[in-house]
Amino acid sequence: MKLTVGKDFPWMRKIDMTFEIAGSSGDGTLASGDIFANTLSDIGYHILSFDVYPAEIRGFGKCVAHTRISDKPVSGVGRNVDILLSLNDPYGIEQLKTLKPTGVVIFDSKPVRELNEHECIAGHLGPGMFLYGIPFGDLSQQSTQSSRSRNIIALGALSALFDIDMEVFIQSLHRKFKKKKGLDNIIESAFRCGFEYVKDSILKVDPYSLKTQKILDKKNYKIFTGTQVVAQGAIDANCRFYAGYPITPATKIMEILSAKLPALGGNVVQTEDEISAIGMVTGAAFVGTRAMTATSGPGLSLMTEFIGYNIKIENPVVIIDGQRGGPATGLPTKTEQSDLMMGLFAGTGDSSRIVIAPTSLEECHYYVAEAFYLAEKYQMPVIVMIDLFLSTCKSNLVLKKIDSKKLDVNKKPTKEQLKDYKRFKVTSDGVSPRTIPGIIGGEFVASGLEQDEDGNTSYYGIVHTKMSEKRYRKLQIALEEDIPKPIRFGSKGRVKLGILSWGSSMGSAVEAVEKANEMGYKVAALKQIVINPIHLKEVKSFCNDCEKLMVPELNFSGQFANWLSMHIDRDIHRYSKVLSRPLTYMDILDEIERLLKGKK
Numbered sequence: 060m061k062l063t064v065g066k067d068f069p070w071m072r073k074i075d076m077t078f079e080i081a082g083s084s085g086d087g088t089l090a091s092g093d094i095f096a097n098t099l100s101d102i103g104y105h106i107l108s109f110d111v112y113p114a115e116i117r118g119f120g121k122c123v124a125h126t127r128i129s130d131k132p133v134s135g136v137g138r139n140v141d142i143l144l145s146l147n148d149p150y151g152i153e154q155l156k157t158l159k160p161t162g163v164v165i166f167d168s169k170p171v172r173e174l175n176e177h178e179c180i181a182g183h184l185g186p187g188m189f190l191y192g193i194p195f196g197d198l199s200q201q202s203t204q205s206s207r208s209r210n211i212i213a214l215g216a217l218s219a220l221f222d223i224d225m226e227v228f229i230q231s232l233h234r235k236f237k238k239k240k241g242l243d244n245i246i247e248s249a250f251r252c253g254f255e256y257v258k259d260s261i262l263k264v265d266p267y268s269l270k271t272q273k274i275l276d277k278k279n280y281k282i283f284t285g286t287q288v289v290a291q292g293a294i295d296a297n298c299r300f301y302a303g304y305p306i307t308p309a310t311k312i313m314e315i316l317s318a319k320l321p322a323l324g325g326n327v328v329q330t331e332d333e334i335s336a337i338g339m340v341t342g343a344a345f346v347g348t349r350a351m352t353a354t355s356g357p358g359l360s361l362m363t364e365f366i367g368y369n370i371k372i373e374n375p376v377v378i379i380d381g382q383r384g385g386p387a388t389g390l391p392t393k394t395e396q397s398d399l400m401m402g403l404f405a406g407t408g409d410s411s412r413i414v415i416a417p418t419s420l421e422e423c424h425y426y427v428a429e430a431f432y433l434a435e436k437y438q439m440p441v442i443v444m445i446d447l448f449l450s451t452c453k454s455n456l457v458l459k460k461i462d463s464k465k466l467d468v469n470k471k472p473t474k475e476q477l478k479d480y481k482r483f484k485v486t487s488d489g490v491s492p493r494t495i496p497g498i499i500g501g502e503f504v505a506s507g508l509e510q511d512e513d514g515n516t517s518y519y520g521i522v523h524t525k526m527s528e529k530r531y532r533k534l535q536i537a538l539e540e541d542i543p544k545p546i547r548f549g550s551k552g553r554v555k556l557g558i559l560s561w562g563s564s565m566g567s568a569v570e571a572v573e574k575a576n577e578m579g580y581k582v583a584a585l586k587q588i589v590i591n592p593i594h595l596k597e598v599k600s601f602c603n604d605c606e607k608l609m610v611p612e613l614n615f616s617g618q619f620a621n622w623l624s625m626h627i628d629r630d631i632h633r634y635s636k637v638l639s640r641p642l643t644y645m646d647i648l649d650e651i652e653r654l655l656k657g658k659k
Contacts, residue, residue: 073130074104076267077137080124080213081154082146084113087210090235091146092124093453094214098231099128099269100282100455102224107133109452109641114307114391121150128269134419134566136452138643141267142221144213146195148180155180160187163265165216168192171206189265191220193256202252203245211246215253220263222270225254279457285450286311288420288458289379289443290319292427293351295461298377299325300350302339304332307391308381308450309353333358337365337378344369344376345505347469347495349431353379355447356398357388359405366440367406370530372505373483373491375434375441379427382446382562384639393639394447396562397614402442403591403622411530413441413537414591418565422588423449424458432465433541437533438490444590446613448641449563469493477501481512485525489532538592545597549576549583555655557605558584559598559631561619564612564642571647580655590619595626602627607654609634611647 078095082088089110096108107127113120127137139159145151145166158164166180176182184190193216195209202208211232218228229247236243283291290312293301301320303313317327330336336352343350354362359380369376382398384390402414413433417423423445430441472480472492477500484491491512494501503514509526511517549558549572560568565586572584585601587594602608609632610620617633624631634650636642 074269075129075131075133075137076127076141076269077139078126078128078142078144078217079140079154079157080144080146080210081151082122082210083150084119084122086122086146087207088122088146089124091144091210091214092126094228094231094235095124095217096126096453097234097282098223098228099126100280101227101231102269104128104130104269105132105455106282107136107452107454109136109448111640112392121147121153123150123154133454134570135563135644136448136641138645142217144217145180146210146213148174149178151180152178152183155183158188160185161189163189163191163220163267165191165193165213165220167195167209167213169194169197171196171209191216191257191261193253193261195253198252198256199249202249208246208249211249212253212256215250215255216257216261218250219254219257220261220265222268225251280455281457282453282455283420283424283458284311284453285420285423285445285448287315288424289353289427289445289450290315291458292424292461293377293431294319294323295424296349296428296431297466298349298351298431299323300327300340300343300348301325301352302328302330302336302343302350303352303354304330304336304358306333306355306358308383308447309355309358309379311450312353312379333361334365337362337376340376340378341365341369341374344374344434345372345495349375349377349435351377351379351431353381355381355383355391356385356401359398359401359442363401363405364407366412366442367408367410368507369440370406370410370412371507371509373438373493373530374505375431375438377427377430377434378440378442380442380444381450382444384637390639392447394563394641395613395637395639396444396446396564397616397618397637398444399561399590399614399618399622402444409527409531411534412439412591413437413534413542413589414444415441415588416444416562416590417449417588418562418586420449420452420454421456421458425461426588428461429465432468433537436468436470436490436541437537438470438493439530439533444562446563472498472501482514483510483526483529484512485529488536489529490536534592538594542589542592542594544594545585545587545601547583547585547601548572550581551583552604554581554583554605556580556582556607556609556651557601558582558647558651559587559601559608559610559619559623560584560612561587561590562612564647567642567644568611568647570644571651574644574648575651578652580651582651582655590622593626598623599627602629607632609650609654611636611642611650613637613642
């Protein structure tokens with residue numbers, strides 16, 4: 060029986076290729092990857108790119124620019140690489156373990172430094188791989204009288220080898236170097252040199268091609284990084300104050316907002332530490348300004364006391380946590396999902412808060428804006444948990460418009476309520492009328508001590524119980540009125556395996572489930588973007604449909620699985636990995652097959 064792509068395997072793509080450029084710091088590796096991804100987006104492909112780089116500010120180390128290209132939207136990076144461009148063979152050799160058995164390697168046959176035999180990538184290839192040696196170093200000297208344009212020579216070679224429109228590539232080069240006067244023409248010369256060398260001197264023997272085809276409506280799609288969409292989501296939600304301390308990967312959010320907020324009447328402050336940052340955001344929110352900070356695990360740990368204080372005084376602050384490898388300083392430039400327990404529970408006592416974990420760049424934009432709405436409506440901190448992968452990856456997408464009705468939802472007291480104002484008045488939904496300083500009759504004390512409805516300090520158990528109930532009642536109302544219900548993917552009804560994941564790993568899980576079903580497995584996935592509060596009825600219903608449950612996530616201890624185990628009484632297979640890279644759909648698909656085939 061003949062099977063066809065699209066009919067029998069709708070998840071399969073006519074084009075789904077993964078490129079990697081591997082080199083050392085100083086080789087222009089990441090700049091080349093950026094230009095390459097932009098070019099393929101301009102041509103009309105869906106792209107998702109992600110960079111790997113060393114933690115050291117100065118010095119040499121491995122850099123890898125990873126780009127997945129497809130004729131359909133992609134939700135995760137590729138695991139098996141089709142094309143590997145090596146600008147530094149010792150580092151290129153390390154990447155060979157992910158190259159497909161029929162993959163292509165392009166390397167510098169005339170490097171600046173002579174390599175020992177074992178350092179040359181050509182001696183490490185498998186029998187089915189394709190190899191092209193191109194003298195990047197010699198061609199760079201020939202075209203620019205410098206070895207520093209080797210990466211541009213290599214991009215020209217890529218264009219010629221894989222039928223990538225040269226003129227679109229050159230336009231992308233000019234955009235990249237437009238601020239460096241006179242350099243763009245030199246760069247174009249190097250690019251054409253690499254292109255022409257391949258056309259004249261290289262016999263193409265591999266089967267890969269990326270001929271121009273219109274897939275995207277390029278007028279609507281724009282390229283964004285995770286930090287850009289987070290910053291844009293904050294701006295679209297009327298955030299007008301940001302305070303932060305530089306930390307990877309959150310620093311870029313501060314840089315973007317520092318360029319944009321002042322023109323909108325807002326302010327950005329770089330503080331001396333994360334405690335000062337959350338303190339300033341607390342003050343800004345207290346006087347009625349939508350305010351945000353962004354950090355990573357080490358910074359979030361320092362903000363713990365202020366998180367509890369904002370819960371206690373019912374103050375609307377938004378905190379972005381760009382998770383990276385831990386504990387302590389950990390792995391500053393490697394992605395991980397290991398701050399979940401801190402995000403859910405950081406703070407003394409019973410500290411209620413909303414926790415959101417977007418799964419894609421589109422969701423990063425929308426749910427950062429939504430965080431401001433939820434924080435203001437329910438008067439509590441909202442923590443948005445992304446990770447280094449979502450922060451730094453790049454994709455072409457269309458951003459949704461933010462609902463203008465959600466830009467001002469502060470529950471203001473009436474004139475009648477101001478006659479006997481109770482800042483912490485117990486209400487049916489737990490939300491009390493909120494004033495800001497300067498409103499006559501609306502004065503109150505916002506201490507860290509427990510208080511009664513008037514804001515007076517109280518140590519009575521009956522008052523503490525009533526106020527605890529009030530603070531947690533807001534979560535239940537938010538769940539009923541504003542928190543989206545989980546979305547199910549894959550097979551309907553009773554299934555062999557159910558996947559529950561979160562954050563960036565969820566995108567790969569959905570793709571893995573789609574592919575598993577086309578392979579004949581009955582598998583489903585449940586995506587929940589808001590982690591706390593949780594739609595327990597829907598989660599339990601999904602779990603009851605599944606013979607087995609699996610939770611793939613990027614941490615060692617299975618934190619999301621632990622969170623689910625607090626709510627459901629089921630055995631969970633924990634696929635918990637600390638890979639220093641994102642989980643791919645193929646990682647999860649392999650584990651699905653292993654579980655359902657009963658392999659150990």
